Structure formats: structure tokens, C-alpha cells
Amino acid sequence: MIIDDTLYDVVVIGSGAAGATLAAELAQAGRRVLLLERGERLPLVDQNVGDVELFRRPRYHPEQPWFGSDGDPFNPQMVYALGGNTKIWAAVLERLREAEFEGVAMQDGRSPAWGLHYGDLAPWYDRAEALYRVHGQAGEDPTAPPRAAAYPYGPRPMEPVLEQLHADLSRQGLRPYHLPLSWSESSADPIGDAELFGVERALAAVTPAAVRSGAVVEALHVDPSGREVKGVEARIAGDRWLFQGHQVVLAAGAVNTAAILLRSAGERHPSGLANDSDQVGRNLMKPQLTALLQRASSPNSGRYSPALGLTEYYWGDKNVDYALGSIRNGGGVLQDLLFAESPPLLSLVSRLLPDPALEWLADRSITWWAMTAVLPDPENRVTVRGERIDVAYIPNNREAHDRLVYRWLDTIQKTEADPATTVVQRAPIYPRGEAPLSVMGLACGTCRMGSDPASSVVNLEGRCHGLENLWIADASVFPSCPAVGPGLTVIANALRIAARLEAELA
Numbered sequence: 001m002i003i004d005d006t007l008y009d010v011v012v013i014g015s016g017a018a019g020a021t022l023a024a025e026l027a028q029a030g031r032r033v034l035l036l037e038r039g040e041r042l043p044l045v046d047q048n049v050g051d052v053e054l055f056r057r058p059r060y061h062p063e064q065p066w067f068g069s070d071g072d073p074f075n076p077q078m079v080y081a082l083g084g085n086t087k088i089w090a091a092v093l094e095r096l097r098e099a100e101f102e103g104v105a106m107q108d109g110r111s112p113a114w115g116l117h118y119g120d121l122a123p124w125y126d127r128a129e130a131l132y133r134v135h136g137q138a139g140e141d142p143t144a145p146p147r148a149a150a151y152p153y154g155p156r157p158m159e160p161v162l163e164q165l166h167a168d169l170s171r172q173g174l175r176p177y178h179l180p181l182s183w184s185e186s187s188a189d190p191i192g193d194a195e196l197f198g199v200e201r202a203l204a205a206v207t208p209a210a211v212r213s214g215a216v217v218e219a220l221h222v223d224p225s226g227r228e229v230k231g232v233e234a235r236i237a238g239d240r241w242l243f244q245g246h247q248v249v250l251a252a253g254a255v256n257t258a259a260i261l262l263r264s265a266g267e268r269h270p271s272g273l274a275n276d277s278d279q280v281g282r283n284l285m286k287p288q289l290t291a292l293l294q295r296a297s298s299p300n301s302g303r304y305s306p307a308l309g310l311t312e313y314y315w316g317d318k319n320v321d322y323a324l325g326s327i328r329n330g331g332g333v334l335q336d337l338l339f340a341e342s343p344p345l346l347s348l349v350s351r352l353l354p355d356p357a358l359e360w361l362a363d364r365s366i367t368w369w370a371m372t373a374v375l376p377d378p379e380n381r382v383t384v385r386g387e388r389i390d391v392a393y394i395p396n397n398r399e400a401h402d403r404l405v406y407r408w409l410d411t412i413q414k415t416e417a418d419p420a421t422t423v424v425q426r427a428p429i430y431p432r433g434e435a436p437l438s439v440m441g442l443a444c445g446t447c448r449m450g451s452d453p454a455s456s457v458v459n460l461e462g463r464c465h466g467l468e469n470l471w472i473a474d475a476s477v478f479p480s481c482p483a484v485g486p487g488l489t490v491i492a493n494a495l496r497i498a499a500r501l502e503a504e505l506a
């Protein structure tokens with residue numbers, strides 16, 4: 001074992017939305033930060049794929065499979081890279097609504113309260129939006145929570161066909177809004193991400209962070225009292241390394257953070273570190289996602305970002321008073337990698353169609369995503385067997401999701417029937433498909449936060465119960481699953497934890 005003899009102020013594990021953001025804050029505050037990341041820099045050519053390649057190659061799937069409840073292996077759709085999943089995200093950065101922090105009526109029960117309130121995160125949301133250069137339009141989304149000021153940047157222009165659809169949907173009495181997007185100043189790489197707004201900032205700090213890519217953290221080691229992490233063990237290019245820090249932050253994403261804790265079982269913590277409550281790995285959540293294709297009347301570019309959101313059915317509809325979820329356009333077919341993962345819709349189509357036909361389909365369709373939250377279920381969980389990761393997962397709130405999909409189908413058909421609508425037209429079928437288990441990029445909840453050590457893994461500040469210097473900053477701490485992307489909340493919460501850590505180190 002090679003021992004790094006530097007004693008860092010903070011060792012951060014994982015350089016995604018949470019880890020890179022937090023590392024940058026602490027490095028900028030003058031702390032000695034070590035950022036350990038298992039992936040490497042993702043080449044630009046692999047980041048902005050906008051062609052049929054997306055469907056042809058097994059892109060964006062780490063080689064190591066995970067195993068589902070049936071014991072079958074699957075390759076999760078995600079990346080291990082500097083910047084984590086933000087390197088391939090759609091960069092739609094929305095706030096959770098106030099009520100989501102308090103608990104929401106859902107089809108299968110009530111979602112748990114966070115212990116935190118919207119007001120606790122609001123200033124961190126402001127800062128997160130500024131750091132990630134979020135472009136949006138305040139006041140349009142009828143369910144958006146209150147905000148202190150306008151978005152840092154005005155909304156991005158929409159593809160003309162979407163601009164027209166915005167007007168068409170508004171005529172139906174709906175309130176479509178410009179989706180808030182993280183957008184950089186780089187024309188070569190315009191979509192904002194945690195490499196740019198986290199890793200690069202950490203490297204440019206007065207005390208630049210030490211960034212080790214290709215470093216797979218395998219376990220954490222505690223002192224004899226069992227209350228303090230003394231070492232972080234990582235595999236780098238075939239060697240075993242040990243790193244030490246006053247504080248250690250896990251930010252390896254919802255599945256890998258839980259896996260690292262479970263693999264760190266030892267004499268003092270036989271069922272895994274921070275797992276006296278037996279909650280580590282449990283309550284895995286990921287939103288239900290269905291993609292739906294609408295026929296466009298004339299060709300469009302087929303390559304554009306998500307731009308249009310709708311939350312008319314966020315809290316329910318005329319028939320039910322439980323939450324159904326959100327709708328957004330999916331971006332161009334050849335630009336939105338979630339489509340490539342959504343059988344039987346396009347993954348099957350793409351295998352059968354020749355390239356020009358796939359291009360044709362992309363140019364003549366508008367894509368939509370319907371997203372419904374799930375409830376935490378302790379039986380939906382991550383477990384480990386040595387190197388192997390098992391993911392037991394059965395989604396709930398199924399009927400709510402079906403209702404959302406049918407409600408949206410009904411809405412777009414009404415829009416098409418309006419003689420003033422010209423950019424979309426009636427079609428005999430609306431191909432659709434639900435994202436399978438392998439779509440894990442929006443996962444959360446395996447190390448939930450709470451004030452009761454018997455039912456949660458970290459306290460409301462992000463510190464692991466029973467451990468003095470171990471923190472969790474990533475999506476795994478979410479007590480409930482939002483029906484909008486989790487990214488902005490992950491970033492805001494990481495900023496909040498960074499401020500708490502800075503106070504601890506001072």
C-alpha cells in the first residue's frame with residue numbers, strides 16, 4: 001500500500017455535481033483539498049454526441065455491470081468522469097417546490113418531510129444558479145417556489161418549432177415555461193457542467209485542489225474508537241493507495257456512495273460504515289420516465305436542447321388529488337441520450353432502422369418526457385457482494401405515472417385538433433417507451449438525511465450519524481424523490497454542506 005503523506009483538510013470522493021462543487025468552495029476558501037475521482041477527463045468529442053452514433057454504440061455505460069433483482073446483469077447508463085453525470089446531463093436545473101420539503105400526497109402514500117425547509121436551501125439555490133450560469137425566466141412556471149431575484153441570465157432561445165408549440169399549448173389554457181438551463185460561455189462546449197463550474201474552479205483556486213483521476217475509492221478505514229475516518233483507500237493504476245484528511249466527504253453518487261460505505265464494514269461497524277440504522281443502501285429512488293414522440297408537420301433540426309416545461313399536473317389533475325409529475329420536451333432525438341436507452345421506443349427502432357431513416361425520424365418528431373416521482377421503499381436497495389453491486393428495485397406510484405402519460409397524450413391531441421396549430425399533426429400512433437432500470441442517472445436516496453439516527457444515515461447538516469468527520473454531500477441524502485431533475489438541489493445542498501465544513505475547519 002502506498003501512503004500519501006500529505007494530511008489534507010478535506011478528502012472528497014467523487015467529482016460530480018456535489019463533489020466538484022464542494023471541493024471548489026473549500027479550495028477557494030484556502031483549504032487543502034484532495035479530490036478523488038475514478039473516471040478521467042471525458043474528451044469533448046464524446047460529450048456532445050448529436051448523431052445516430054448515440055444509438056449505435058454502447059456509449060455512456062461503465063463496463064462493470066450491476067445486477068438487478070432477477071440476478072441479471074445490466075449496464076447502468078451513466079459516466080465515470082471528471083464532472084460525473086453532469087458531463088452527459090441535459091442541464092435542466094430546477095428547484096424543488098416548497099411542499100416537496102414538507103411531504104406531498106402521492107398515489108401510494110405521502111412522501112416524507114425533509115427536516116429542512118425550502119427557506120433553508122433558498123440562498124444556496126440562488127448561489128447554485130449563479131455558479132452554474134442558469135438561464136431561465138422567473139414567474140412562468142405556476143408551481144415554482146418563490147425566489148429572491150430573477151435568474152442570473154435570461155432564457156435561452158428556443159428552436160422555432162418549440163416557440164410555436166409554446167404558443168399552441170398556451171392557447172389550450174396551459175402555462176408552458178422556459179426550462180432553466182445551465183449554459184457556459186464556450187461555443188465548443190456550451191452545456192454547463194461540474195467539470196467546468198467545479199473541478200476547474202477547484203484547480204484555479206489560490207490553494208488549488210489536488211485532483212486524482214483514475215482513483216477508485218474502495219473503502220474507508222476508521223480509528224480504534226470507530227468514530228473517526230482515518231484513511232481513504234483507493235486503487236490507482238493497479239496500486240493501492242491510502243489518503244488521509246481531517247474531514248472526508250462522500251460524493252460518489254447515490255449507488256456508489258452506499259457501496260463504499262457497505263464495503264467499509266469492519267470490527268466496529270460489521271454491517272457497514274454509518275450503518276448502525278441499517279439504512280445504508282435502502283430507499284433507492286429514481287423518477288419514472290416515459291418518452292413520447294409527437295409527429296412534427298415539417299422537418300426540424302432534430303438537434304436541440306430541452307427548452308419547454310409544463311407542470312399543470314404536478315400536484316394532480318381534475319380526477320385525482322395526488323401528485324402526477326412534470327412534462328418537458330426531450331431535446332432533439334439525436335441529442336437526448338435518454339432516448340437511446342428507452343426500449344421499446346427507440347432502442348429497438350434504432351437497431352432496425354438504417355441511419356438515414358433514423359435521421360428522418362429525428363427530424364420529423366417532437367419528443368416529450370413525462371416524469372413522476374416515486375416513494376422511498378426500504379426494500380428498494382443497493383447491496384454489495386465483494387466487487388459486485390446488486391440493485392433491487394420495483395417502482396411505485398405506477399398509476400400516477402400512467403395517468404400523467406395519458407393526460408399528456410390527451411393534451412397534445414387536443415392541441416393538434418386546434419386549427420390554429422400548424423407545427424404538429426395528428427398521427428395514427430404516438431410511439432412511447434418507459435426508461436428501464438438501467439437509466440440510473442437520476443437516482444437518489446440511499447443514505448437519507450434526518451435528525452433521528454435510528455432511521456437515517458446523515459444528520460441534517462450532512463454529517464454521518466456516529467462519525468465525527470464523515471459527510472455525505474451527493475444525491476444519496478435525498479429523503480424523497482423529486483419530479484424534476486435532482487441536479488440543482490444536489491448542487492445547492494453541497495454548497496450548504498461546504499459552508500458547514502468550512503466552519504468546522506476554521
Ligand SMILES: Cc1cc2nc3c(=O)[nH]c(=O)nc-3n(C[C@H](O)[C@H](O)[C@H](O)COP(=O)(O)OP(=O)(O)OC[C@H]3O[C@@H](n4cnc5c(N)ncnc54)[C@H](O)[C@@H]3O)c2cc1C
Nearest residue numbers: 014016018038080084090091092217252441474475485487
Ligand atoms: C443522461 C442524464 C441526463 C440527466 N439530466 C439531468 C437534468 O437535465 N437535470 C438534472 O437536474 N439532473 C439530470 N441528471 C441527473 C444528474 O446528473 C445527477 O442528479 C447529478 O449528477 C448527481 O450528482 P452526484 O454528485 O450525486 O453524482 P454524480 O454527478 O454522478 O457524481 C458522482 C461521481 O463520483 C464518481 N465515483 C463513483 N464511484 C467512485 C469511487 N468508488 N471512487 C471515486 N469516484 C467515484 C463518479 O465517477 C462521478 O464522477 C441527468 C443524468 C443523466 C445520466
